[in-house]
Amino acid sequence: MNYFPDEVIEHVFDFVTSQKDRNAVSLVCKSWYKIERLSRQSVFIGNCYAISPERVIGRFPGLKSLTLKGKPHFADFNLLPYDWGGWVYPWVEALAKSRVGLEELRLKRMVVSDDCLELLSRSFVNFKSLVLVSCEGFTTDGLAAIAANCRYLRELDLQEIEVDDNRGQWISCFPDSCTSLVSLNFSCLKGEINLTALERLVARSPNLKSLRLNRAVPLDTLQKLLMRAPQLVDLGIGSFVYDPSSEAYIKLKATLVKCKSIRSLSGFLEVVPCCLSAIHPVCQNLTSLNLSYAPGIHGNELIKLIRFCRKLERLWILDSIGDRGLGVVAFTCKELQELRVFPSGVDNAAVTEEGLVAISAGCPKLHSLLYFCQQMTNAALITVAKNNSNFTRFRLCILDREKPDPVTMQPLDEGFGAIVQSCKRLRRLSLSGLLTDQVFLYIGMYAEQLEMLSIAFAGNSDKGMLYVLNGCKKLRKLEIRDSPFGNTALLTDVGKYETMRSLWMSSCEVTLGGCQTLAKKMPRLNVEIINEDDQMEFSLDDRQKVGKMYLYRTLVGPRKDAPDFVWTL
Amino acid sequence: MSPPLLLGVEEEGQSNVSLMASSPSDCISQNVSGLQERNYLGLSDCSSVDSSAASSLPVDNKNKLNLKATELRLGLPGSESPEREPDLSLLSSGKLDEKPLFPLLPSKDGICPGSQKNVVSGNKRGFSDTMDRFSEVKSSVYTEKNWMFSVGPDSESPQSVGQGKFPGNSGMNPMLRPTGAQQAIMKEMAPNALERSRPAANGTHNKASASNNNMSAPAAKAQVVGWPPIRSFRKNSLATTSKNNDEVDGKPGPGALFIKVSMDGAPYLRKVDLRTYTNYGELSSALEKMFSCFTIGQCGSHEAPGREMLSESKLKDLLHGSEYVLTYEDKDGDWMLVGDVPWEMFIDSCKRLKIMKGSDAIGLVELTRSVMKLSRMDKCSLADTKFGRNCNKKPNTIIMVYDHATAV
Numbered sequence: 009m010n011y012f013p014d015e016v017i018e019h020v021f022d023f024v025t026s027q028k029d030r031n032a033v034s035l036v037c038k039s040w041y042k043i044e045r046l047s048r049q050s051v052f053i054g055n056c057y058a059i060s061p062e063r064v065i066g067r068f069p070g071l072k073s074l075t076l077k078g079k080p081h082f083a084d085f086n087l088l089p090y091d092w093g094g095w096v097y098p099w100v101e102a103l104a105k106s107r108v109g110l111e112e113l114r115l116k117r118m119v120v121s122d123d124c125l126e127l128l129s130r131s132f133v134n135f136k137s138l139v140l141v142s143c144e145g146f147t148t149d150g151l152a153a154i155a156a157n158c159r160y161l162r163e164l165d166l167q168e169i170e171v172d173d174n175r176g177q178w179i180s181c182f183p184d185s186c187t188s189l190v191s192l193n194f195s196c197l198k199g200e201i202n203l204t205a206l207e208r209l210v211a212r213s214p215n216l217k218s219l220r221l222n223r224a225v226p227l228d229t230l231q232k233l234l235m236r237a238p239q240l241v242d243l244g245i246g247s248f249v250y251d252p253s254s255e256a257y258i259k260l261k262a263t264l265v266k267c268k269s270i271r272s273l274s275g276f277l278e279v280v281p282c283c284l285s286a287i288h289p290v291c292q293n294l295t296s297l298n299l300s301y302a303p304g305i306h307g308n309e310l311i312k313l314i315r316f317c318r319k320l321e322r323l324w325i326l327d328s329i330g331d332r333g334l335g336v337v338a339f340t341c342k343e344l345q346e347l348r349v350f351p352s353g354v355d356n357a358a359v360t361e362e363g364l365v366a367i368s369a370g371c372p373k374l375h376s377l378l379y380f381c382q383q384m385t386n387a388a389l390i391t392v393a394k395n396n397s398n399f400t401r402f403r404l405c406i407l408d409r410e411k412p413d414p415v416t417m418q419p420l421d422e423g424f425g426a427i428v429q430s431c432k433r434l435r436r437l438s439l440s441g442l443l444t445d446q447v448f449l450y451i452g453m454y455a456e457q458l459e460m461l462s463i464a465f466a467g468n469s470d471k472g473m474l475y476v477l478n479g480c481k482k483l484r485k486l487e488i489r490d491s492p493f494g495n496t497a498l499l500t501d502v503g504k505y506e507t508m509r510s511l512w513m514s515s516c517e518v519t520l521g522g523c524q525t526l527a528k529k530m531p532r533l534n535v536e537i538i539n540e541d542d543q544m545e546f547s548l549d550d551r552q553k554v555g556k557m558y559l560y561r562t563l564v565g566p567r568k569d570a571p572d573f574v575w576t577l
Numbered sequence: 578m579s580p581p582l583l584l585g586v587e588e589e590g591q592s593n594v595s596l597m598a599s600s601p602s603d604c605i606s607q608n609v610s611g612l613q614e615r616n617y618l619g620l621s622d623c624s625s626v627d628s629s630a631a632s633s634l635p636v637d638n639k640n641k642l643n644l645k646a647t648e649l650r651l652g653l654p655g656s657e658s659p660e661r662e663p664d665l666s667l668l669s670s671g672k673l674d675e676k677p678l679f680p681l682l683p684s685k686d687g688i689c690p691g692s693q694k695n696v697v698s699g700n701k702r703g704f705s706d707t708m709d710r711f712s713e714v715k716s717s718v719y720t721e722k723n724w725m726f727s728v729g730p731d732s733e734s735p736q737s738v739g740q741g742k743f744p745g746n747s748g749m750n751p752m753l754r755p756t757g758a759q760q761a762i763m764k765e766m767a768p769n770a771l772e773r774s775r776p777a778a779n780g781t782h783n784k785a786s787a788s789n790n791n792m793s794a795p796a797a798k799a800q801v802v803g804w805p806p807i808r809s810f811r812k813n814s815l816a817t818t819s820k821n822n823d824e825v826d827g828k829p830g831p832g833a834l835f836i837k838v839s840m841d842g843a844p845y846l847r848k849v850d851l852r853t854y855t856n857y858g859e860l861s862s863a864l865e866k867m868f869s870c871f872t873i874g875q876c877g878s879h880e881a882p883g884r885e886m887l888s889e890s891k892l893k894d895l896l897h898g899s900e901y902v903l904t905y906e907d908k909d910g911d912w913m914l915v916g917d918v919p920w921e922m923f924i925d926s927c928k929r930l931k932i933m934k935g936s937d938a939i940g941l942v943e944l945t946r947s948v949m950k951l952s953r954m955d956k957c958s959l960a961d962t963k964f965g966r967n968c969n970k971k972p973n974t975i976i977m978v979y980d981h982a983t984a985v
Contacts, residue, residue, distance in 0.1 A: 084808045085803030085807070085809070087803045168808055169810065170810055196814075277818060301815070301818065302818075303815055303818050304818065350807065351805060352815065380805060380807075464804070489803070
């Protein structure tokens with residue numbers, strides 16, 4: 009059927025980079041399937057238990073970059089017991105045994121051991137890039153292995169990980185011959201770091217573009233690093249504690265002015281709250297600013313900083329900025345595309361619906377939102393929906409669970425309904441506040457592009473869940489907690505789950521019997537029941553409500569590494 | 578498909594939320610087949626009997642809510658305390674289920690999503706007490722797991738009191754279905770109904786906070802795992818950072834006044850927000866609950882609400898009766914007995930709290946009494962009995978006692 013030789017088609021496929029597109033391409037015909045699979049370099053596996061490493065390697069022998077996700081999203085909030093799973097070792101082991109020339113490994117919510125990192129570092133000569141997000145299970149010994157053995161390492165990026173810091177000298181393990189670093193992010197490490205070794209490392213890394221330091225790196229070291237790496241594009245400041253009259257600070261101010269390439273700023277893990285004026289020169293070029301780990305910066309200082317950031321596209325901040333601060337953001341940051349406002353825990357500083365309305369009015373390009381607030385009103389959400397129909401991600405978390413609209417005391421159905429109706433490209437939605445089945449009706453009717461939905465403490469009956477399952481054709485991930493959805497909702501359309509990646513239901517109304525029925529009907533789903541430690545043994549009472557259920561489609565059957573407290577039906 | 582209902586209401590003029598609440602559901606239920614039979618349990622929903630009456634329902638409900646809310650808001654079983662101070666709920670319920678959850682609490686210290694600072698309204702407080710506090714507290718207070726109850730919302734800052742949901746398919750008391758008339762009935766019978774219904778409501782959420790499972794537990798919100806949905810890394814990191822920053826600049830934010838509380842013999846410290854209390858009684862009760870696993874004696878019992886000064890007799894009781902004494906370190910670094918100064922002054926000057934063993938603190942008590950009486954040149958009557966070597970009658974030995982006390 010091919011009018012062109014395979015090589016030509018393969019060359020054409022080189023321009024098809026998105027995984028979705030490549031998947032589509034591979035379905036056209038057998039020959040395209042073959043060409044595509046042999047030429048695919050980058051593979052994304054959204055659920056590491058949906059497929060086995062051997063099969064992935066078998067299909068894509070030319071694999072260079074692998075992205076894996078392990079635990080379900082709610083694991084981030086301690087809803088999943090520690091040993092549930094998500095070990096990456098089998099993957100690395102299988103890859104090491106094969107002839108795959110792995111160059112990049114990106115993991116999210118997986119368990120990575122030191123042994124695994126050691127194996128990884130020794131098995132792939134051209135290994136270049138390790139990105140770990142929200143992972144666990146390793147110590148700085150594992151990092152030392154990576155540093156020491158990966159000769160062409162370009163990227164070592166650790167995000168939001170609790171690492172057991174053995175106070176090892178892992179940063180010194182980078183050999184002198186290692187000059188290829190482009191990105192180094194160890195901001196989440198809590199322990200001390202060998203500052204001299206760090207300075208030398210940065211000095212011999214001319215390609216270094218991204219450097220994110222942890223809180224153990226003091227101001228004077230920062231200044232020295234910046235002197236060595238004025239080409240930095242992304243900077244994460246560790247400690248910003250200083251004496252304003254000190255020479256170190258004055259030097260730093262001067263150095264920062266020279267760093268004209270910085271576009272992304274984060275960190276400030278330790279900060280003296282009084283004065284961030286040294287940063288102001290950098291602000292005018294910033295496109296990304298993450299101050300969400302800097303509770304030490306008070307609202308007023310934040311506002312002063314923001315006023316300089318006219319080009320900001322991405323802003324992660326604490327709610328200590330307040331509604332007034334968000335007003336300043338709305339006035340200043342006209343290019344803003346993504347905003348995340350996290351709770352700082354300080355009562356008076358929390359934001360309300362006012363801030364969100366201001367942002368929606370002022371920032372026309374905003375499409376991605378994560379907003380923790382004290383309260384929200386229907387009127388505000390409706391206004392937001394009118395102001396801005398571009399949202400692709402809309403995650404709203406009203407800190408007070410099941411809180412209604414404080415002005416009208418109504419549920420927030422109408423507000424969220426307005427959002428889904430207006431934002432036709434909405435792909436991800438998280439709900440909060442008081443919600444009835446009505447909001448799910450709206451979601452089912454209007455949220456046609458919705459791929460991920462997070463529900464907590466919402467709804468009245470099975471209908472709610474059914475509206476969503478029936479209406480959202482593109483739904484891939486559904487996670488529900490503490491909502492009154494039961495077996496009827498679960499079992500009405502069992503085929504739906506094979507079109508989705510996964511479903512999480514905890515503290516809902518589904519019973520053991522319901523889950524068993526589902527598992528029987530759908531052999532290509534793994535239906536896992538997760539029992540807490542303090543709950544009773546698996547009783548055989550069908551009517552018993554299930555505490556936590558996680559189901560996902562899979563091609564390889566029940567996983568063999570499930571711990572005792574996980575029961576795959 | 579009906580025309581855009583939610584956004585399109587504007588074309589008719591005022592967009593009125595309550596109108597919108599009712600009309601879309603009317604229209605939608607007419608458009609979507611098979612839905613009209615059911616009662617959605619939402620305020621705006623049509624009843625299965627009479628859809629035309631539906632639009633009047635929300636308004637009625639709202640009025641009823643406003644009227645009834647204040648009457649019945651408080652003193653009901655199961656009223657809930659804010660997340661951060663689950664122990665305070667024990668004031669009212671004496672619930673034992675909370676204890677296993679203590680281990681969670683240290684990790685939550687210093688991590689305070691907005692609503693957590695709020696004042697607790699335990700269900701044993703008098704109505705007026707709680708109303709007073711309610712008006713003080715600006716942010717939302719969650720006291721009922723029942724959304725039909727709400728304080729008059731428009732008078733002050735938005736306060737939501739009642740939220741909750743009614744699982745449609747549990748074997749629940751049908752009175753809980755919130756149609757207008759039934760709401761009224763519900764409210765009349767609220768105390769009993771809530772008592773009876775709670776097990777049903779809570780039984781359906783076997784995980785929705787351990788304390789919910791117990792009828793008498795007002796601290797439901799406090800105990801929920803994984804709420805608010807923030808990555809534990811971020812939570813822990815902010816907690817560490819704010820702890821460090823407190824030490825760096827020593828100034829807590831205006832909204833919260835976190836003070837470390839240590840107790841002799843306890844394996845870990847606690848942190849409390851002094852601004853959530855308005856008098857010594859509350860503070861000591863709270864601490865009593867917090868450290869109850871380490872069996873404080875009558876630490877809190879000597880304080881009556883509103884009383885701010887220890888009397889002579891109370892001091893004596895303290896010395897002779899209780900095992901533990903509450904002390905604090907003030908701005909000058911001196912350790913003082915709690916209760917001597919007016920509450921406001923105490924808040925201003927308190928840097929740390931310590932629950933000391935009575936025997937250790939006797940010196941402090943004596944010191945305090947001596948300081949108080951210094952101007953009157955009285956003798957410390959108790960000094961003779963026990964601490965002759967520490968506290969004799971000469972004024973300048975006070976200084977020695979000071980040193981001794983701070984060294985404790």
